[in-house]
Amino acid sequence: MSTEDADRATSMRTSLCGRVGTDDVEERVRLCGWVARRREHGEHLAFIDLRDHTGLVQCVVDGAVDVRSEYVISVEGVVKRRPEGTVNDKLATGEIEIHDCTVEVLAAAEPPPVSVDDRVEADESVRLRYRYLDLRRPHMQRNMRIRSTINSSLRRAMERHGFCEVETPLLWSPTPEGAREFAVPSRLQRGSFYVLPQSPQLAKQLLMVGGLDRYYQIARCLRDEDPRADRQFEFTQLDLEASFVGQDDIIEIVSDAVADASEAVTGKRPDSVERMTWTDALNRFGTDKPDLRFGMELIDLSAVFEGTGVRAFSAPVVKAIVLAEGGTLGRGRIDALVDRAMGLGAAGLAWFRIGEGEGGGLSLESPLAAHLSDTERDGLLAATGATAGDLVLVVAAEHRLACTVLGNLRVHLGGQAVGDGPHRFVWVVEFPMFEGLDDEGHPIAAHHPFTMPHPDDVALLGTDPLSARSQSYDLVLNGWELGSGSVRIHRADIQSAVFRALGISVEDAEARFGFLLGAFRYGAPPHAGFAVGLDRLVAIFCGEENIREVIAFPKTQSGSDPLTGAPKALADSALKELGIRTVVPEK
RNA sequence: GGACCUGUGGUGCAGUUUGGAGUGCACGCCGGCCUGUCAAGCCGGAGGUCGCGGGUUCAAAUCCCGUCAGGUCCGCCA
Incomplete structure (x- = not known):
């Protein structure tokens, strides 16, 4: 981080707490800040750690100076090298201290209800x-x-x-x-x-x-x-x-x-x-915001289980993820994963512990293992590449659902804390124009109604809108959607086609976005x-x-602000002026 | 709208499973001691509607119901 705080001298201070150093020895300085801590050593010696936004510096004062935590003070004194053996290398300013201090209290403070120290945790609402x-x-x-x-x-x-x-x-x-x-x-x-x-x-x-x-x-x-x-x-x-x-x-x-x-x-x-x-992101990571900091990509087992006799796998798509060395997960943990998958809409979650089989091969341990044919078992092992000790999790469902459920499990099991690891940016492109249908059977705009269709898919708007791709794109960082954008429609004929696909009538469009469409008539x-x-x-x-x-x-x-108490009721006079009557639900 | 977790001196926690006197720990606070500490140390002290309401019980921080607040998530976020 660049911290260029050149000269922050003001009429009240000559320097900043965290910037005083050995270069300033024997200089007279005046600093302002808050009392971070005070250590008393009898009648005529006390140490004050003075804090501002740049850090701490130790001031040596007479024990009679009565300042307490979070008092705002200014300290005038001379920068001295610390005596032999008292250097504090945990402090950026630990080689020096301020001597012969004159302390002026600029504002007294009550004891703070929450600690200002980073090391002390406090409840977020406090x-x-x-x-x-x-x-x-x-x-x-x-x-x-x-x-x-x-x-x-x-x-x-x-x-x-x-x-x-x-x-x-x-x-x-x-x-x-x-x-x-x-x-x-x-x-x-x-x-x-x-x-x-x-x-x-x-x-x-x-x-x-x-x-x-x-x-x-x-x-x-x-x-x-x-x-x-x-x-x-x-x-x-x-x-x-x-x-x-x-x-x-x-x-x-x-x-x-x-x-x-x-x-x-x-x-x-x-x-x-x-x-x-977008299609790749969904197929490989089960999400439109893939976290690329780790692998565990989704594996398609649909071919392996085509025409299977295992009822649980009779679905349009069968996909899996491999949790390396997940075989040690107990039934409790696995059951929780099953619950999670079902909570996300899956009919179930199949799991296979991979073990050492007889003769050096691999074995499957699972309630379903006995129902799999040899071909299916071998196919599963080959496709997943799982080895002894791994856990294979399988979801059979409609394509989108199978992907998203496993994508969720992938992040749940393999995801890291946000702060960990490198910054893996990725652009996800070619989003679909529409996602699903609304109550009236019209497609729902995936981005917004002004998104330009993919040049190859304009014709699909009238025939198969759900297959149409758009020229929209998301920026993803470590599994977080950072933002999205698109090429916009600037041609009236394409805009009409999109509105038609969305089920927005000409009158409707005019009523909602008339000002924009009007603007587009004059050269967009x-x-x-x-x-x-x-x-x-x-x-x-x-x-x-x-x-x-x-x-x-x-x-x-x-939605409340614990500091201000917002939101609050408005005074009746204010409501009247606005022509508003409120209806608060009875308790 | 829904699921789950949390709520105990100013702060952070333990105690709740198995009901038995507000019991404990750490920090902070107040007072005293202390001339080289640095999250100083030592001694003493104050500080509590166990979120709130109801129920069960001889007895509730603890069990039950409701409710409020905070958090995580689902729905929602063109």
């Missing part, structure tokens, strides 16, 4: 209630600064590529479809509402029609969907859109930007970013774009498994 104290912890300071470093390197990358930063409205127009939107009542037009944008998607397309050529923004997006470890109501994206570009141009630009960010944080650029098709350049989820990117670079650790003031899973 941390969030006192987030301002939690943020003082070196760990949170580090995360906030990594986030800032990433932001600035992304901005620099975008500027270098000729992108223009434009701010788009937060008060936007409802476009029913997609994520649930946060509504904002209009005071001047009672009964009407703005919504907070799920993303600046439509705005940035209008910017392309507006001839901006290349737009970017570090944009806040808001979606009223249940929060998770990797999701908050509001989140931040590096949002971008460019004209006269295709998929490869966007992939190149975004790859370059995230490589810059990676280099800014870790000091080295990631290896060239792989690409795989071919354009494409992307959005990088910054919270997730920062979390991974910080080694965090939860994005709340990289957000200054996050909300809980039920």
Whole structure:
């Protein structure tokens, strides 16, 4: 991480706690910060560890100085080398200390309800209630600064590529479809509402029609969907859109930007970013966001069990994963895996412990083993390549389900903590245009209705829409979806065909997206774009498994903010002004 | 909307399985001692609606029901 804190001298301080060193010996300094700890040694000697965002420095003071934990003080004194034998090599400033100190209390403090020490764990709800104290912890300071470093390197990358930063409205127009939107009542037009944008998607397309050529923004997006470890109501994206570009141009630009960010944080650029098709990702990893840090790829056993007599394997697709040395898993653990698979929709999960057979071969141990023919047993062993001590897990189901269930088990069994290992970026391309059917039998847009179909599949829109691929692409890092983008439709005929496939009538489209379609009538350049989820990117670079650790003031899973108490009831007068009556469900 | 986990002095935990007096540990806090500590040390002290409500019982932190809060996940996230 680059920490260029040149000269931070102000009218109140001459240096920073963590920056005072042996070069400053015999210098007179004035430092400001918080009292991290105080160690008393009788009437006329005490040590104060003074903390600011750069670190700790030890101040030697008279025992009469009455300062306590988290007092804000300024200390003026002389930097001295520490006496022989008292150097603390656990401290960056451990070779020196501040002597002859004059201490001024700038603000007294009550004992903090949560420890500011990184080594002391605290419950997250307490941390969030006192987030301002939690943020003082070196760990949170580090995360906030990594986030800032990433932001600035992304901005620099975008500027270098000729992108223009434009701010788009937060008060936007409802476009029913997609994520649930946060509504904002209009005071001047009672009964009407703005919504907070799920993303600046439509705005940035209008910017392309507006001839901006290349737009970017570090944009806040808001979606009223249940929060998770990797999701908050509001989140931040590096949002971008460019004209006269295709998929490869966007992939190149975004790859370059995230490589810059990676280099800014870790000091080295990631290896060239792989690409795989959505179909490959599903078949090999059982997910559209593969974690490439480990193997355990899905193995297709459909051919082995074609026409099988084993009822459990009579399904369109039979797939497996091998858990190396998983044979030692007890029945309890295995049963839990079966439950997990069934919870994900599988009819069951078959398992085979691989053992040493007679005559040097391999044997299968499983409730199903006796039902397998010799050919099936050999086929299973050959296809999986499993060896003695391994555990083979098999799911037989419809194709998509078999893949996703095993993909889930693969991550569950083989996945590592977010912070572990290298950063394995991968582009997943050629997503399907549509995913499944809605209640009325219309295909559901996989990305959004403005996504350009794959050039080879335009004709499929009218005949077999579910087989049509799109020109959309996701960036995946270590199993986390970092962002997605697509080439957009700029031609009216293709847009009509997509709306038709989606079951959106001309009137419907006009009512919902009329402003965009209108804009497209006046000369829309071919354009494409992307959005990088910054919270997730920062979390991974910080080694965090939860994005709340990289957000200054996050909300809980039920959407409240323990610090402010939000959300709260509005005063009746405010409601009246907005023309709102609330209906609270009876308890 | 659903499943599971957690809730015990300011903080982190043990105690809950097998009901028997708010019992214990560590940190912090307050007071005292201490001139080279560095998560200082030693001595003493204060601090509790065992999340909340109900039930079972002679007796509930402990068992049962409900509820609230936090977390993980499913649904949801064009």
